[in-house]
Structure formats: structure tokens, C-alpha cells
Amino acid sequence: MPASRPAADILMSHVSINFDRAGFQCDLNVVYPVDRLRELVAEGVIGGMAETNFTVMGSTDPAGMTESADQIAGQLRQERIDSVLLSPV
Amino acid sequence: MLEERGFSTVVIASVRAQAEKTRPPRALWTTSQLGRPLGEPGDPAFQRRVLMAALRLLERTDGPVILEDYTEDPPGWKDTPGWRAPTLGQASDSLEAQEAWAMAFEAELNALQPLWQIAQARFGRMTVGLSF
Numbered sequence: 001m002p003a004s005r006p007a008a009d010i011l012m013s014h015v016s017i018n019f020d021r022a023g024f025q026c027d028l029n030v031v032y033p034v035d036r037l038r039e040l041v042a043e044g045v046i047g048g049m050a051e052t053n054f055t056v057m058g059s060t061d062p063a064g065m066t067e068s069a070d071q072i073a074g075q076l077r078q079e080r081i082d083s084v085l086l087s088p089v
Numbered sequence: 090m091l092e093e094r095g096f097s098t099v100v101i102a103s104v105r106a107q108a109e110k111t112r113p114p115r116a117l118w119t120t121s122q123l124g125r126p127l128g129e130p131g132d133p134a135f136q137r138r139v140l141m142a143a144l145r146l147l148e149r150t151d152g153p154v155i156l157e158d159y160t161e162d163p164p165g166w167k168d169t170p171g172w173r174a175p176t177l178g179q180a181s182d183s184l185e186a187q188e189a190w191a192m193a194f195e196a197e198l199n200a201l202q203p204l205w206q207i208a209q210a211r212f213g214r215m216t217v218g219l220s221f
Contacts (some may be wrong), residue, residue, distance in 0.1 A: 027130030083171030
């Protein structure tokens with residue numbers, strides 16, 4: 001998911017109705033803090049942020065995630081990213 | 090798995106018990122409600138504080154498992170037991186017939202439609218039917 005993708009083009013889904021979606025509708029950053037990260041980059045607090053972000057399904061057997069992990073890792077290495085923030089959604 | 094591939098990771102955890110069980114290398118538990126791990130909409134200062142607390146865990150070397158609590162509640166968020174949307178009627182346990190349920194559902198949709206229209210105008214989109 002390109003970091004530049006507009007909020008209006010992003011959906012939030014979860015099989016559980018316990019996950020609030022109203023906050024996300026109002027402000028993407030409550031769960032996907034791209035704007036906050038951009039500010040930190042602009043202020044020099046962090047060196048940069050990825051151009052490509054990822055979303056994965058939770059509650060998944062790690063054994064089935066090897067290919068996805070390799071793909072994500074490969075893309076992040078290309079973008080010279082060394083740290084990953086994971087946000088529950 | 091990303092740690093095994095050379096990345097440092099930090100998780101923002103919504104359910105502390107889950108973080109205790111899965112034991113990620115670095116986790117920041119927040120009191121924010123599910124779906125809003127970084128706080129309330131329109132509060133960039135709070136979101137930034139949560140984000141910075143999470144990112145600071147990347148500097149810690151006292152692992153292998155770090156679980157820290159971010160105990161500041163989002164300002165303005167209050168637990169209000171018994172809250173109901175103002176347009177909805179009181180729930181009734183006496184509805185049994187399928188027809189009665191269909192009528193109640195239709196009534197609820199009609200009651201919510203003004204809010205739907207307001208949201209549509211405000212956000213320029215609606216995810217009803219697209220998101221579950």
C-alpha cells in the first residue's frame with residue numbers, strides 16, 4: 001500500500017464488530033499514523049519512512065506467512081528501511 | 090518473522106493479554122479502544138505521544154521481550170456504559186417473528202439515514218457494504 005494513498009481510498013475491515021471504524025473514518029492516523037510519521041521525518045526525529053506500507057491478516061499461522069514475510073522484507077530493504085511499526089487493525 | 094530478517098520491530102498492542110502471550114520483542118500497550126490504537130481522531134498531539142513512546146522502545150536493549158504500558162487515556166474519551174445512538178429505539182427482547190425483525194431493521198436503517206447523509210457529505214464517501 002503506497003504511503004501516498006489518500007485516506008479516502010483506504011478501507012478498514014475486521015471480522016470483529018468490536019473494532020471501531022468511526023475513528024478511522026474521521027482520522028486515518030488513529031490506526032495508520034502516516035501523517036504523524038511524515039511530521040517526524042520533516043522534523044528530523046526519524047530518518048525517513050517507507051514509501052510502501054503493508055497490511056497483513058492477524059491470527060494466522062506463522063508457518064503460512066514465510067512467503068509474505070520474505071516479500072515484505074525484500075521491499076523494505078529496497079527502500080532502506082530498518083525498523084517496522086506494527087499497528088493493530 | 091521480520092526480526093529474523095534483520096528488522097527491528099515495535100508493536101502497538103490493543104490487548105495486553107495478547108501481547109503477554111505472543112511476546113513480541115517490543116510492544117506498547119495502550120488503553121485506547123479497539124480500532125483506535127493511537128487515540129482519538131483529530132488529536133494529533135496525543136497520537137504523536139503514543140507514536141513517540143512506541144518508537145522509543147526501538148532504542149531499548151533490555152530485551153528479549155519488552156512490554157510497556159502507555160497509560161494516558163485519550164483525552165475526551167470516557168467509558169459510558171449504556172450509551173446508545175440517539176436515533177435508535179430501545180432494544181426489545183420480545184421481538185420473535187421474522188417479519189417483526191425485518192420491520193425493526195428497516196426502521197433502524199431509516200433512523201440512521203440522516204447520519205449516513207451527514208457522514209457522506211463530510212467524508213465524501215461511505216464504506217457501508219464495502220467494509221465489514
